[in-house]
Amino acid sequence: MAKAKELLEDSPGKKILLLANEAIARGVLEAGVRLVALYPGTPSSEIGNNLTFMAPHISDFYFEFSANEKVALEVAGAAAVAGVRSMMVCKGPGLNVAADPFFSLAYVGVRAGMVIVVADDPSMWSSQNENDSRYYALMGNTLMMEPADPIEAKSMLLDAYELSEKVGLPVLFRTTTRVNHTRAPVEFGPIRSRPKTVEFTKDPLRFVPVPAVARKRHPWLLKQIETARELSEKSPLNFTLGKGDLGIVTSGVSYNYVLEALDVLGVKAEVLKLGITHPIPERMLSDFLRKHKTVVVVEELEPFLETHARRLAQLHEISVKIIGKEQGQFPRVYEYSTRIVAEALCKIANCNTPINWSEIDEKVAELPELPPRPPLLCAGCPHRATYFAIRTATRGKAIYPSDIGCYTLSIAPPLETADILFDMGSSITTACGLAEVTDQDIVATIGDSTFFASGLAGLASAVYNQHRICLVVLDNRTTAMTGHQPHPGTGLTGMQKQVPPLDIGDACRGLGVKYVKTVEPFESIAGLVAEVREMVKWARENHSPAVLISKEPCALLTAADRRKTGEFPGRYYVDQDVCNACKRCLNRLSCPAMYMNPDTEKAMIDEALCNLCGTCVSVCPQGAIKQEGAK
């Protein structure tokens, strides 16, 4: 919140340290954007996290956390069609959700600038795939820009709106994790005002792409792209730097690694840095290819620029050696770094790396294996209690379709309650498919935010088609994984306005689910186990979906509330005289706040980490875990 306040300052020239995501939130103000809609997704999350706290303080501005990315793109697209600057933000897989409107939007075009920020995730730090969203620009014929760092994330955003308005098309603003989550000094510019309202001028023969309209719009779109290409040829965002026989083509975050690698190696090269990567400046790139005998293409993930370079070389009969991923000199997976670029350039330029990396690799290979520390459900997470109950009730034998959120971490032992996952909402629908072709019990889990984002259509289908699935909604009252954004079930909007929350139970009943129950997971573990058993039995007997809502706020929210009020329940401790070192608590819960006393092998609770949920109390067969002040 403190950062959001700073981002609102009308102080051009001020330089502060910003994540690219914060710089983009600031850019929204400087570009005079009237409406932003998004569904949170890491690595783009901090854009919305800041905008939601900025929004109530900006006149004539609207921000919303939409139910999902498709909704967000449609909301923002309509605003730009009406004639105000708008923005939609998503992570890479989020654009897949919004792909349908994305393509139509390019056909109808926009009357005011529109930017779609898509944050790809090379190395999959927090995503289920590392799909390269740049192909969307190619396939959908939208413009595309790729900022390299937080400074460009703001400056190029302003250029993106100008360019979008010049050709009447949305701009895909493609970032990657190491842009979004890098901090750099960014200078504030002036804030631009926004119109309060505009008049929507009807033009159905443009904005309603029935076949007769769409057939006219496709040639229009291709013509606009050629107009944009001329702008791309002349744009200062596409430029060359340095001198040398060797040519290097790059874009986005890789540009940083190229500069640092050349610096480390002391190699001379001319670098073509592309800020606008669709439409590609073909004349500029062709001239660059003609000028050099060897051109290296440095880009993460797919050979996007490389394919363009090869296409142009063939088209214009340019004799040049193009080196990239096709010869295996650069990897097609995971993020790059200066080392990866330096090592590849050394092979090409036949020089030595400044650091003997293979020697370091050898030393690392000889190290003993360290105890792993993967991400886990937090201490006090209500999901731990729910999953423990699901697993106990079904003796680990049911199929557990999972979904996207913190709770996917239940994949790890000992909970092991994640068996299949495709995308947002797939817990319900994969359960349906499995229910038809197996005879096993099926207990799917979905989070509250994911339920509203992508669960409703799947549940309607499950009811109508009479699938015998069990669904547990893990309702922790927030979108926890991405940093606690509100969703339709929370009663708070992106504008920080209190509104009536949608009730998940009502939504299920409204869709025709006959079995809907709500439980509080910390109330009684034994009770929770009984509830899961009953639900499984009911779904099997009635051949219809059954829903159990497990409702308890995220442990991090509860902990923050307690710190604010200073009111804490009594601490939990293991009575060392009663504990018989059976380790059931440690082995069944994998709670980060519990550990084994190395001398006695008895369980201990780390006070600094414990979030006071008390789940361990009911797991201990000896009654050794006690709460201070409790009778």
Next chain:
Amino acid sequence: MSRITSDTVSVAISGVGGQGVLTLAEVLAKAALNDGFNVRVGEIHGMAQRGGHVVCTVRIGDNVHGPIVDSGTANLLVGFEPVETIREIELIKTDGLVIMSSHVQYPVAVSMGKAEYPSEEEIRSIVRRFTSRIIEFDAFKLAKDAGSTRALNMVMLGAIIGAGITGITQESAIHAIRTSFPQRFEEINVKAATSGMEAVRKAS
């Protein structure tokens, strides 16, 4: 050696999600900016925050463009916990400095008896395979003594400043602490940072 290794100061900070690694990186970079340095911070959010291993990077210098610290390039490796320190040990330069808090936070795999926590001697010997320079102290205890275990990251900030490698002044660091947190935590945070500085000075 080339410019990047002479002018650039790369700091890698390694710990457990929830220990305040990200916050430390930001405050350290703010302090660097106060002193007029060009700076980049590399952070990983999301999955890494849920009690898992977290590593952040701070890079300072005119030729710094990207956030990543490659193997063998860190001037300083700051470990909030012994195992998390050696998990990133490959990042350290041959003559780089390791600052490590000796307070152990057992990974769940160890609590479950599925893995063993290395001994203090094993940990030190692993560090020594990569660098001879290590400063070790119980930062958790210093944070507790300063008033809150949540000030662990400020103890580590003090230690970084005390080591002198970054060129960041004590005044800028204290200023960055003052402007980054609510005033009610200022006394504890400054006290924690001061004790971190002293711990490093005593050890070196």
